[in-house]
Amino acid sequence: MDHVIVKDVEKTYFNKEENTSFTVFNNINLKIKKGEFLSLLGPSGCGKSTLLNIIAGLDKSTKGMVQVGSKPVNGPGPDRGVVFQEAALMPWLTVLENVMFGLKKKMNKEQAEKKALEYLKLVHLSKFVKSYPHELSGGMKQRVSIARALAMDPEILLMDEPFGALDEQTRSMLHKEVQYIWEQTGKTIIFVTHNIRESVLLSDRIILMGTRPGGIISEFPVNIPRPRKPSSPEFIKLEEDIMNLLAGEIEKVMKEEMGDDYNSKKASLLYSSNRNMGEHI
Numbered sequence: 001m002d003h004v005i006v007k008d009v010e011k012t013y014f015n016k017e018e019n020t021s022f023t024v025f026n027n028i029n030l031k032i033k034k035g036e037f038l039s040l041l042g043p044s045g046c047g048k049s050t051l052l053n054i055i056a057g058l059d060k061s062t063k064g065m066v067q068v069g070s071k072p073v074n075g076p077g078p079d080r081g082v083v084f085q086e087a088a089l090m091p092w093l094t095v096l097e098n099v100m101f102g103l104k105k106k107m108n109k110e111q112a113e114k115k116a117l118e119y120l121k122l123v124h125l126s127k128f129v130k131s132y133p134h135e136l137s138g139g140m141k142q143r144v145s146i147a148r149a150l151a152m153d154p155e156i157l158l159m160d161e162p163f164g165a166l167d168e169q170t171r172s173m174l175h176k177e178v179q180y181i182w183e184q185t186g187k188t189i190i191f192v193t194h195n196i197r198e199s200v201l202l203s204d205r206i207i208l209m210g211t212r213p214g215g216i217i218s219e220f221p222v223n224i225p226r227p228r229k230p231s232s233p234e235f236i237k238l239e240e241d242i243m244n245l246l247a248g249e250i251e252k253v254m255k256e257e258m259g260d261d262y263n264s265k266k267a268s269l270l271y272s273s274n275r276n277m278g279e280h281i
């Protein structure tokens with residue numbers, strides 16, 4: 001069953017003072033199945049976050065529409081929970097209170113506490129319920145933010161580079177955690193990343209986006225059985241296939257941003273060991 005439908009979506013920014021416009025992307029068409037884990041992958045500036053925000057109802061498209069089931073999206077709603085790159089927790093509240101915050105609008109305090117504890121257990125933070133955000137590591141904060149989104153029981157979890165600011169080890173631990181959560185809850189997940197390895201590791205399907213003109217370049221179903229091993233031949237093959245297709249896109253962005261410096265730095269930047277397209281573009 002199609003859970004999220006993106007129809008002919010376009011996003012253009014208009015600058016009235018200079019009488020110019022900039023189209024981030026157009027003709028975006030996507031159908032995302034219930035329970036699917038979908039990644040939006042592409043170089044910086046191709047509009048991954050913009051598309052996610054349009055699906056979240058936090059931003060408006062200039063053309064086209066998004067539907068959740070048969071309902072058009074006109075703004076944020078309880079059917080969609082969002083996790084951003086920065087956890088944005090309330091520093092004056094404990095971990096438990098942060099997760100309870102939204103729940104208290106829907107249920108009494110006792111029920112909210114029970115539910116918050118349930119989700120904090122799911123992200124393995126039961127021991128830290130009384131801690132304050134400043135006492136937590138970046139990875140732990142991000143787990144609170146995932147628990148907070150999940151506790152509201154959205155049908156769809158929208159994640160915008162949720163592990164982008166974390167070190168490799170923490171990121172790897174959270175990969176396992178998000179897979180576990182996805183298996184346990186059956187949520188539909190839309191996951192923005194510029195990391196090829198991350199997208200192959202986690203997703204059922206990868207949507208590749210490009211720039212200038214922005215849009216969907218291609219899509220790759222990931223038919224590798226889970227748990228996936230980045231060292232397996234099929235994993236490496238898919239990474240290479242995606243990298244080959246994206247190399248031209250990355251070059252386009254780098255040329256624009258680096259100008260004359262581009263040629264000298266090209267080789268080392270393009271093929272970094274972890275297939276991460278994000279640092280330099």
Ligand SMILES: Nc1ncnc2c1ncn2[C@@H]1O[C@H](COP(=O)(O)OP(=O)(O)OP(=O)(O)O)[C@@H](O)[C@H]1O
Pocket residue numbers: 013022024042043044045046047048049050051194281
């Ligand atoms: N208010 C705005 N006015 C004009 N252009 C904008 C505005 N907001 C975003 N953009 C442009 O829209 C494009 C898409 O931005 P977006 O953040 O969605 O890209 P992204 O693929 O998520 O990038 P990243 O991986 O760096 O987060 C960028 O080129 C950006 O400069």
